Amino acid sequence: MPTRIADLHIAREELLPTPNELRAEVPVSEAQAQVVARARQTVRDIVRGDDDRLLVVVGPCSIHDSAAAIEYARRLREVAPRFDDALFLVMRVYFEKPRTRLGWKGMIYDPDLDGRGDLHKGLLKARGLLVECARLGVPAASEILDLVTPQYYAELLSWGAIGARTTESPLHRQMASALSAPLGFKNPTSGKLQTAVDAIVVAAQSHRFPSISLDGRAMVITTTGNADCHLILRGGDAGPNFDAASVEAAVAALQAADLPGRVMIDCSHANSRSDYRRQPQVAAEIGAQIAAGSRHILGVMLESHLVEGKQALTADLSALQYGQSITDGCIGWEATVRVLEQLADAVRSGRRRRIGQNQPT
Numbered sequence: 001m002p003t004r005i006a007d008l009h010i011a012r013e014e015l016l017p018t019p020n021e022l023r024a025e026v027p028v029s030e031a032q033a034q035v036v037a038r039a040r041q042t043v044r045d046i047v048r049g050d051d052d053r054l055l056v057v058v059g060p061c062s063i064h065d066s067a068a069a070i071e072y073a074r075r076l077r078e079v080a081p082r083f084d085d086a087l088f089l090v091m092r093v094y095f096e097k098p099r100t101r102l103g104w105k106g107m108i109y110d111p112d113l114d115g116r117g118d119l120h121k122g123l124l125k126a127r128g129l130l131v132e133c134a135r136l137g138v139p140a141a142s143e144i145l146d147l148v149t150p151q152y153y154a155e156l157l158s159w160g161a162i163g164a165r166t167t168e169s170p171l172h173r174q175m176a177s178a179l180s181a182p183l184g185f186k187n188p189t190s191g192k193l194q195t196a197v198d199a200i201v202v203a204a205q206s207h208r209f210p211s212i213s214l215d216g217r218a219m220v221i222t223t224t225g226n227a228d229c230h231l232i233l234r235g236g237d238a239g240p241n242f243d244a245a246s247v248e249a250a251v252a253a254l255q256a257a258d259l260p261g262r263v264m265i266d267c268s269h270a271n272s273r274s275d276y277r278r279q280p281q282v283a284a285e286i287g288a289q290i291a292a293g294s295r296h297i298l299g300v301m302l303e304s305h306l307v308e309g310k311q312a313l314t315a316d317l318s319a320l321q322y323g324q325s326i327t328d329g330c331i332g333w334e335a336t337v338r339v340l341e342q343l344a345d346a347v348r349s350g351r352r353r354r355i356g357q358n359q360p361t
């Protein structure tokens, strides 16, 4: 018997459809592609400071129920025109969750919420939901965690994130250099800003690395680099980093690397000390900086769902409450609208203040 040295820890192997096959099953129309392309251009303009509105990435911590996600998207579409002069709303449509230890890994990995891990179904549902968002005219945002799955859906994103746990990963940085959407790098969970600043510099460069083709073959791609990456302050081990002094420190770190001194601030995660009820207060303090005329804040992130709080995922799926998160706690819909109103007022006040002081708007 030959000595077995391969696949000692593989229990099962199953084929997935190729990205092209999945794209054919859930196609994107020209009208939907235009929604994505237009939203990306607006996000790009905001990131570069050519559009003085605030980018607001808002929505559930994770999607586990397509119906609730579509209801959320509809509500966002309904309120968006009220804020259009001040805010550009992009919905969090997050399918892949990086866990601190163990836990549900998101809709792509486990769409049936039962641990079976039907990735084919997960990819179909994820892509279907992104197409539906585009059909509704709602720009979508997601964290890109896996290195293979983006080929199945990333062309539908208007904004992407590399999370706190992967900002230091060279593989995620080079993957970011390939992505077509503008993208934020979270500061790592340690809170060390330089890691995310380095990531932005790396992602802007061209890289050559192995990937999977749309026909499902191994290939080498050469990227041109993604020039539309920015920093997201999400707090860290030492506590929050949304206050004016932290923003100033982040701006200095970016400028020292010859990058524009502009950041997005996450109101959740370590900035809320993982308590969703603190998000409105964090947003209010960010709003105060914007109202005082700061142009350093390009965007804000909120974890928000139809119903506030979070619930445990158990084997009894019938016990799940519709519209409530099964990962991080979220603010509810009414609180979300109030936060959006306050942020929009802050943007308008900041504009007036800069005009009064003859500063560039």
Ligand SMILES: O=C[C@H](O)[C@H](O)COP(=O)(O)O
Pocket (backbone or CB within 6 Å): 061, 097, 098, 099, 100, 101, 102, 103, 269, 327, 328
């Ligand atoms: O936003 C999501 C969570 O904060 C992240 O996935 C980590 O979650 P966990 O610490 O509950 O695993």
Ligand SMILES: C=C(OP(=O)(O)O)C(=O)O
Pocket (backbone or CB within 6 Å): 061, 094, 098, 143, 162, 163, 164, 165, 186, 234, 269
């Ligand atoms: C996982 C997330 O955040 P972070 O990477 O900051 O923990 C998230 O935004 O869903």
